[in-house]
Amino acid sequence: MDKHNDRIESMRLILRVMQLFGLWPWSLKSEQEWTFTGFVKRNYRFLLHLPITFTFIGLMWLEAFISSNLEQAGQVLYMSITEMALVVKILNIWHYRTDAWRLMYELQHAPDYQLHNQEEVDFWRREQLFFKWFFYIYIMINLGVMYSGCTEILFLEDYELPFPYFLPFKWPNEKRYWFAYGYDMAGITLTCISNITLDTLGSYFLFHISFFYRLLGLRLRELKNMQDYTIFGQQLRAIFIMHQRIR
Helix, strand or coil, X not given: CXXXXXXXXXXHHHHHHHHHCCCCCCCHHHHCCCCHHHHHHHHHHHHHHHHHHHHHHHHHHXXXXXXXXXXXXXXXXXXXXXXXXXXXXXXXXXXXXXXXXXXXXXXXXXXXXXXXXXXXXXXXXXXXXXXXXXXXXXXXXXXXXXXXXXXXXXXXXXXXXXXXXXXXCCCCCCCCHHHHHHHHHHXXXXXXXXXXHHHHHHHHHHHHHHHHHHHHHHHHHHHHHCCCHHHHHHHXXXXXXXXXXXX
């Protein structure tokens, strides 16, 4: 009854964003090719996150330790501790990227999870739509808060960075400020989008599993009106097998 492509409909755009931000494999096959394209796809995540994400977080820690302004050091330290959680998330998804990709592929294509009738298809589409818009709103709120903080400091009289970090040169002047501000914007954008998309990915896996359990409950309730004991036994056995597979 269902189309394979519809099973992860609510995550398609987010997975594409994660690919662009070096958090999700382009494909396992393409990354194994010994070509220039394959090399870029294998190492794209390092080329993106090493000079921006990890360096930016490291410079924030350095600023927290050497800053002479105690209040600013406290604020930077608070952000640095928050960003360290992101480092753990990124390293975790890189380590388990093959398993995560295969799990998503299985959720998308495995015949064991095929929807049986129009009622299940409608139920699935309704739940996918709810998840998609809930997390779209969550993502937009996060980006809105971040960019409002980056914009408001432009109206101050003094040169200020939205998220302070250590710089090896004097930046509070018209010529060098925009270099510091640009890197700040790049670093905080990359870390923010990485953080919220990784949270969304973990939530989606939990959402998908919870849906399967609810789907099993639906199918189990439908058996109460079954008159044919042969079909009843086959469908009950299929429910047990699917339950075991989900676990």
